[in-house]
Amino acid sequence: MARGADIGTEMPKALREAVQRLMETGGFEGTFTLARTPGGGVDYFLSTKEEGAPELLPLHPVMPNHAGRLLREMTLGGAMRGKVLVITRPCELRGFVEIVKRLQGCLDNLVFLSVVCGGVFPLSMVSAGWDGKRTEEYWAYPDGRPVQGLRPACQGCTEFIPYTADLVVAPSANGHWALTAGSEEGGRLIERAFPSAPAAEMDPKALEAMAVARKAGREEVLSHEADVKGLSDLVKVFGRCIGCHACSKACPICYCTLCTFESSRMEDRMEQSKGQLEVKGGIRAPAGTVLFHIGRMGHMAVSCVACGCCQDVCPVGIPVSLLFKKVGEAVQARFEYVPGRDVKEALPINTFQPMEFKEVGE
Amino acid sequence: MGEMFQPRIVGFLCNWCSYAGADLAGANRLNVPSSITPIKVMCSSRLDPTLVLTALLRGADGVLVAGCHPGDCHYGEGNYYARRRLYLLKEVLAALGLEEDRLSLEWISASEGKRFADVASDFDRRIRELGPNPIRKRGQT
Ligand code: SF4
Ligand code: SF4
Ligand code: SF4
Ligand code: FES
Numbered sequence: 001m002a003r004g005a006d007i008g009t010e011m012p013k014a015l016r017e018a019v020q021r022l023m024e025t026g027g028f029e030g031t032f033t034l035a036r037t038p039g040g041g042v043d044y045f046l047s048t049k050e051e052g053a054p055e056l057l058p059l060h061p062v063m064p065n066h067a068g069r070l071l072r073e074m075t076l077g078g079a080m081r082g083k084v085l086v087i088t089r090p091c092e093l094r095g096f097v098e099i100v101k102r103l104q105g106c107l108d109n110l111v112f113l114s115v116v117c118g119g120v121f122p123l124s125m126v127s128a129g130w131d132g133k134r135t136e137e138y139w140a141y142p143d144g145r146p147v148q149g150l151r152p153a154c155q156g157c158t159e160f161i162p163y164t165a166d167l168v169v170a171p172s173a174n175g176h177w178a179l180t181a182g183s184e185e186g187g188r189l190i191e192r193a194f195p196s197a198p199a200a201e202m203d204p205k206a207l208e209a210m211a212v213a214r215k216a217g218r219e220e221v222l223s224h225e226a227d228v229k230g231l232s233d234l235v236k237v238f239g240r241c242i243g244c245h246a247c248s249k250a251c252p253i254c255y256c257t258l259c260t261f262e263s264s265r266m267e268d269r270m271e272q273s274k275g276q277l278e279v280k281g282g283i284r285a286p287a288g289t290v291l292f293h294i295g296r297m298g299h300m301a302v303s304c305v306a307c308g309c310c311q312d313v314c315p316v317g318i319p320v321s322l323l324f325k326k327v328g329e330a331v332q333a334r335f336e337y338v339p340g341r342d343v344k345e346a347l348p349i350n351t352f353q354p355m356e357f358k359e360v361g362e
Numbered sequence: 363m364g365e366m367f368q369p370r371i372v373g374f375l376c377n378w379c380s381y382a383g384a385d386l387a388g389a390n391r392l393n394v395p396s397s398i399t400p401i402k403v404m405c406s407s408r409l410d411p412t413l414v415l416t417a418l419l420r421g422a423d424g425v426l427v428a429g430c431h432p433g434d435c436h437y438g439e440g441n442y443y444a445r446r447r448l449y450l451l452k453e454v455l456a457a458l459g460l461e462e463d464r465l466s467l468e469w470i471s472a473s474e475g476k477r478f479a480d481v482a483s484d485f486d487r488r489i490r491e492l493g494p495n496p497i498r499k500r501g502q503t
């Protein structure tokens with residue numbers, strides 16, 4: 001593993017200082033990170049080194065938007081001009097890689113700093129007012145005990161180590177944190193920013209403890225409402241869906257400007273519903289909520305990074321991300337695919353082997 | 363209930379092969395179950411999985427997708443992509459505990475009238491065994 005630098009014990013201050021140094025020495029035009037909004041909230045900002053930049057809060061434990069989604073919008077027209085340090089969580093990076101594979105974004109000029117991820121809190125908790133003590137508790141050195149109150153998706157997240165980040169903030173030995181390199185570029189940046197800091201590495205024991213806790217968390221979060229077995233469970237869990245499609249709007253993978261499920265084809269006109277009324281006796285309005293969810297799974301579950309953004313924005317508390325995680329994991333396992341693992345790996349739906357899946361067609 | 367059950371099966375048939383195969387079956391007066399409503403598509407890859415789902419969620423008891431044999435797709439590779447998409451959709455259904463067996467993909471060429479009749483009869487029988495789509499008579503969706 002490439003060289004890493006010890007950044008001490010005082011998180012998140014140490015992280016802010018590390019970002020500062022990287023910005024000063026790394027030749028960056030700007031950074032894309034969470035920062036304080038004028039109103040006191042937290043949002044993503046693209047900011048330069050110049051004065052007037054907002055107070056940076058790198059890796060503050062909320063996800064007001066999926067960074068992959070925002071980066072897609074910013075790079076759809078072409079590469080970012082000038083080198084930018086992008087600071088995001090692993091599922092955000094993975095989501096962006098998936099969207100780049102769909103030719104909807106561009107990785108050029110972006111250097112990624114990510115983290116051995118402790119998860120984020122639900123948005124509702126943030127809007128209720130942020131308690132500074134929570135930040136302290138959050139950044140306490142991970143001993144495998146899950147932090148209370150994280151989003152369900154995070155409680156059950158087993159993909160908490162980034163695959164393709166250049167720089168990774170990670171727990172190191174003796175309660176210290178380290179900035180480690182995930183690429184050659186990352187290694188060079190660390191050498192320039194921390195020429196004399198003591199060397200440090202990820203602590204495999206801390207990672208192992210986290211993995212054990214997350215596996216247990218995964219079992220737990222998937223075992224309740226998301227444990228859908230058959231049509232009646234499905235109708236029950238999606239029965240309160242109001243069809244607002246906020247879940248797909250928040251999703252990093254759903255990029256279609258005109259989503260199939262918002263086209264006029266999906267409007268159930270009375271004359272078209274006659275047949276359905278005949279066979280079913282009654283149809284729920286809004287119609288097609290179950291179709292929307294299963295259909296969306298058919299389109300994007302293979303790339304679902306289980307980030308939890310969809311669930312975070314659902315106004316009626318449907319465990320959307322857990323259901324997508326469950327289905328996503330099943331589909332991905334069949335194609336031996338890990339979304340966001342490698343930008344060069346083809347999307348399973350964009351490739352094929354002539355002699356495969358005999359059991360489906362023949 | 364079993365004896366009363368008349369399945370309704372939607373058959374998405376590729377214009378260049380399976381649709382012609384179905385035609386041939388008719389011209390040769392082969393026995394094709396009346397449960398199948400054929401819908402012509404230009405290629406098996408024309409099918410957005412949403413169309414298959416729409417049929418199933420609106421009460422179809424089965425969906426049969428039929429396209430050209432591997433290597434014979436009129437557009438080169440369409441059926442390979444269709445196979446992946448439908449395989450994926452079956453996984454989605456299975457993960458949710460839905461009956462993936464209500465969906466079937468078959469390769470039938472334009473000259474295989476007999477094969478079309480066999481495939482259709484076989485699928486009709488399997489759907490009869492499965493019984494009516496439970497989504498029928500359920501007001502919620
Ligand atoms: S479906 Fe939900 S959990 Fe999956 S990538 Fe989209 S927003 Fe994230
Ligand atoms: S559900 Fe499908 S059509 Fe709609 S935005 Fe997502 S991928 Fe696109
Ligand atoms: S956000 Fe919730 S209510 Fe809105 S469409 Fe998605 S699941 Fe339904
Ligand atoms: S043209 Fe028949 S499957 Fe593509």
